[in-house]
Amino acid sequence: MVSSLRLIEITKRFPGVRALDRVTFTAEPGSVHALIGENGAGKSTLLRILGGIYQPDSGRLIVGGTERHFQSAASSIAAGIAIIHQELHYVPNLTIAENLLLGHLPHRYGFFRRRNAIRIAEGHLRRMGVHLNPRAKLRTLSIAERQMVEICKALLRDAQIIALDEPTSSLSHHETEILFRLVRDLRKQGKILIYVSHRLDEIFDLCDSCTVLRDGHTVATHQSLAGVSRAQLVEEMVGRNITDIYSYRPRSIGGLRLEVDGITGKQVARPATFSIGGGEVVGFFGLVGSGRSELMHLIFGATRPHSGWIKVDGQPIRARHPIDAIRSGIAFCPEDRKEGGIIPIRSVTENINLTARQRSGLRGFFIDFRREFKIADRFIERLGIKTPNRRQPIRLLSGGNQQKVILARWLNLADLRVVIMDEPTRGIDVGAKHEIYNLIYELAERGCAVIVVSSELPELMGIADRMIVMREGAITADIPRADFAEHLVLSLALPDEQVA
Amino acid sequence: MKPFMKADLSQEPKVQRPAQSDSGFRRLSAFLLEYNLIFIFLAIFIALAFSVRYFFTVQNMLGLALSVSQIGMVACTMMFCLASRDFDLSVGSTVAFAGVLSATVINFSDNLWAGVAAALLSGAIIGCVNGIIIAYLRINALITTLATMEMVRGLAFIASHGQAVGVSNVDFIYFAGSSFLGISMPIWMTLACFVLFGFLLNSTIYGRNTLAIGGNPEAARLAGIHVERMRVVIFLVQGLVAGLAGVILASRITSGQPNSAQGFELNVISACVLGGVSLKGGSATISGVIVGVFILGTAENVMNLLNIDAFYQYLVRGAILLAAVVVDQQRTRGE
Numbered sequence: 104m105v106s107s108l109r110l111i112e113i114t115k116r117f118p119g120v121r122a123l124d125r126v127t128f129t130a131e132p133g134s135v136h137a138l139i140g141e142n143g144a145g146k147s148t149l150l151r152i153l154g155g156i157y158q159p160d161s162g163r164l165i166v167g168g169t170e171r172h173f174q175s176a177a178s179s180i181a182a183g184i185a186i187i188h189q190e191l192h193y194v195p196n197l198t199i200a201e202n203l204l205l206g207h208l209p210h211r212y213g214f215f216r217r218r219n220a221i222r223i224a225e226g227h228l229r230r231m232g233v234h235l236n237p238r239a240k241l242r243t244l245s246i247a248e249r250q251m252v253e254i255c256k257a258l259l260r261d262a263q264i265i266a267l268d269e270p271t272s273s274l275s276h277h278e279t280e281i282l283f284r285l286v287r288d289l290r291k292q293g294k295i296l297i298y299v300s301h302r303l304d305e306i307f308d309l310c311d312s313c314t315v316l317r318d319g320h321t322v323a324t325h326q327s328l329a330g331v332s333r334a335q336l337v338e339e340m341v342g343r344n345i346t347d348i349y350s351y352r353p354r355s356i357g358g359l360r361l362e363v364d365g366i367t368g369k370q371v372a373r374p375a376t377f378s379i380g381g382g383e384v385v386g387f388f389g390l391v392g393s394g395r396s397e398l399m400h401l402i403f404g405a406t407r408p409h410s411g412w413i414k415v416d417g418q419p420i421r422a423r424h425p426i427d428a429i430r431s432g433i434a435f436c437p438e439d440r441k442e443g444g445i446i447p448i449r450s451v452t453e454n455i456n457l458t459a460r461q462r463s464g465l466r467g468f469f470i471d472f473r474r475e476f477k478i479a480d481r482f483i484e485r486l487g488i489k490t491p492n493r494r495q496p497i498r499l500l501s502g503g504n505q506q507k508v509i510l511a512r513w514l515n516l517a518d519l520r521v522v523i524m525d526e527p528t529r530g531i532d533v534g535a536k537h538e539i540y541n542l543i544y545e546l547a548e549r550g551c552a553v554i555v556v557s558s559e560l561p562e563l564m565g566i567a568d569r570m571i572v573m574r575e576g577a578i579t580a581d582i583p584r585a586d587f588a589e590h591l592v593l594s595l596a597l598p599d600e601q602v603a
Numbered sequence: 604m605k606p607f608m609k610a611d612l613s614q615e616p617k618v619q620r621p622a623q624s625d626s627g628f629r630r631l632s633a634f635l636l637e638y639n640l641i642f643i644f645l646a647i648f649i650a651l652a653f654s655v656r657y658f659f660t661v662q663n664m665l666g667l668a669l670s671v672s673q674i675g676m677v678a679c680t681m682m683f684c685l686a687s688r689d690f691d692l693s694v695g696s697t698v699a700f701a702g703v704l705s706a707t708v709i710n711f712s713d714n715l716w717a718g719v720a721a722a723l724l725s726g727a728i729i730g731c732v733n734g735i736i737i738a739y740l741r742i743n744a745l746i747t748t749l750a751t752m753e754m755v756r757g758l759a760f761i762a763s764h765g766q767a768v769g770v771s772n773v774d775f776i777y778f779a780g781s782s783f784l785g786i787s788m789p790i791w792m793t794l795a796c797f798v799l800f801g802f803l804l805n806s807t808i809y810g811r812n813t814l815a816i817g818g819n820p821e822a823a824r825l826a827g828i829h830v831e832r833m834r835v836v837i838f839l840v841q842g843l844v845a846g847l848a849g850v851i852l853a854s855r856i857t858s859g860q861p862n863s864a865q866g867f868e869l870n871v872i873s874a875c876v877l878g879g880v881s882l883k884g885g886s887a888t889i890s891g892v893i894v895g896v897f898i899l900g901t902a903e904n905v906m907n908l909l910n911i912d913a914f915y916q917y918l919v920r921g922a923i924l925l926a927a928v929v930v931d932q933q934r935t936r937g938e
Contacts, residue, residue, distance in 0.1 A: 429827040
């Protein structure tokens with residue numbers, strides 16, 4: 104008999120941010136426990152602690168009746184815990200059998216026993232009710248099938264606690280059904296299941312109990328979901344003071360700033376056409392893979408469009424490289440700060456001045472350090488960037504402060520006309536979010552056309568003047584603020600088969 | 604660990620006198636940590652000056668400086684290459700080819716500057732080809748320069764029919780053999796390279812963009828840096844300086860030798876890595892590179908003075924490199 108999993112007062116701090124603050128909950132064997140919350144609420148951090156990837160600063164973790172301190176992922180696995188992450192970890196060029204048995208491949212005298220491995224894998228898959236050929240290579244499978252393999256792998260190691268991190272985010276309706284059947288089977292076998300998602304329909308469909316996280320705190324724990332309403336969970340997730348966070352400021356909208364006509368490119372299959380006025384904040388909403396980030400890359404010249412054209416203030420631009428877009432006054436804050444935004448080991452000063460210095464250096468070659476220091480100090484003060492000094496390497500700053508530095512990089516330019524922000528508040532705590540929203544309004548009040556791409560619908564409903572919805576590489580709707588409604592936007596964003 | 608100590612210092616109360624001396628000591632230790640390589644080198648250098656006969660003599664010091672002069676100048680440009688997260692294995696072959704070419708051209712034209720120009724031009728072309736393949740065709744730098752290393756070495760043998768190309772032109776011998784203020788020309792040129800490239804790295808947009816590209820190429824591109832063009836320029840300059848080193852070497856040995864500068868590229872990269880240039884890109888200092896060059900040169904020089912068999916010198920050089928990177932890894936692990 105498995106005893107329950109208990110997390111007691113778990114706290115985890117990162118530089119500048121308290122990711123988890125005394126989080127407590129209990130998950131029982133033979134049940135599916137939901138862990139819900141907005142992005143940045145601390146769900147993933149909690150799973151990483153459970154998986155031994157992070158060590159908590161304080162708090163107790165009780166697995167199978169004894170307190171555990173995992174020092175590594177291996178010790179967590181040894182304790183019977185399996186975390187199925189959003190990004191799956193597998194070897195694409197090996198077969199299902201090899202992936203399942205990786206680390207424990209059957210061998211004799213050091214030689215791999217292929218037939219033996221396939222037999223073991225076959226039996227295991229059959230017992231799980233998964234119909235896959237163990238000889239198939241992982242890269243030939245669909246995402247859902249790869250996920251199945253990952254779960255099977257966990258069970259092969261005799262995992263008693265299985266945590267799934269947003270497993271359905273890239274699954275179709277049908278694939279989701281298969282996954283749910285598997286989860287229900289596991290529940291029947293008495294496993295402890297933790298299910299992380301922000302799709303409330305799935306929670307009500309699948310889960311028995313639920314813990315709500317917000318900004319690293321446990322907001323509520325429901326031992327049973329009977330009698331709990333959807334609205335109640337939303338309120339707990341988002342918090343009561345939504346309007347306070349966004350503090351939307353209406354403003355007058357000027358003439359056309361950005362015109363995009365018939366742009367197509369990688370992952371943007373249908374020609375995208377829209378225009379934005381000066382001082383207007385337009386939200387782009389769509390699921391992962393809907394082509395919203397790819398469209399922004401096309402506008403910025405980071406990838407080459409197949410067709411279509413762009414005009415800024417009526418002037419057509421040929422954005423073949425980000426440099427062209429920047430010359431026309433377009434700025435872009437990419438989705439992944441670490442990947443496309445910051446230069447991690449360079450200082451705050453260098454990161455702020457990176458773009459402006461390309462043109463403002465003395466005679467285009469020498470650097471005017473005194474000027475750059477002055478600019479850096481001004482932005483650190485104006486945007487409230489929390490850093491010991493301007494020489495600090497940017498990687499040591501918190502996510503919110505890194506984002507402010509990247510914004511400063513663009514605010515540093517004199518003739519800013521269009522600002523594109525892709526997921527500007529991802530992984531940022533509420534206080535910093537509020538400041539970023541105010542900066543967005545400020546940019547709009549300066550006359551910029553502002554595009555905000557986000558997968559958080561409440562955020563876009565809070566700050567945008569207009570919302571453009573994308574689905575499967577095409578723009579499906581253009582909705583003015585007066586007509587914002589969560590259900591309407593979602594139904595336009597979800598692939599057809601999921602609209603029931 | 605470094606930034607942590609700095610942050611600590613800034614919070615230090617500076618009211619009482621005893622506290623000040625304490626903070627002074629900590630500042631000193633932080634300074635030592637930051638520049639530890641230089642101090643280790645100085646300590647070893649002083650120890651050698653007292654223990655090894657003839658080491659600390661003017662003649663030996665000049666000989667040491669001359670022996671590292673080619674490695675020194677190419678290390679300057681290799682520093683840029685590594686700082687931008689790239690790699691160049693072709694410099695050794697370029698040195699040999701440029702030497703052969705300049706000797707051939709001088710024999711043909713009897714004009715020193717025609718030979719120098721040919722060497723510089725060929726180096727620049729080789730570098731430019733490397734850069735274009737790496738930046739625009741997006742081929743891995745290791746593979747690209749491994750291939751051009753072989754090809755350029757082949758060109759050196761073809762151009763010279765596998766024989767050393769002797770030069771009798773007096774200007775050519777005088778080119779590297781002359782001296783100013785008692786210090787020979789190659790040393791002056793290497794010093795000039797240190798100053799020039801140190802300045803380029805620290806105070807120009809070219810240098811800072813190089814570090815930004817190495818720190819995060821995608822972010823640099825999205826911030827409006829012409830990453831591809833920059834990389835071509837970095838390789839082009841690298842080839843140019845390797846070409847110059849080739850002429851100087853040929854002049855010093857009064858002939859263009861197709862099999863000279865074998866393993867040169869590895870010595871240059873070793874010197875940079877010894878000098879704390881990160882292979883992950885994004886960080887480099889000219890002072891580190893200078894020290895790295897001199898560590899290699901001093902080791903070789905001392906072993907020669909002590910009459911240690913040349914075969915053992917490979918062993919020692921490798922061991923020094925390994926020790927330096929292990930120490931560096933330990934030091935930066937906390938970050």
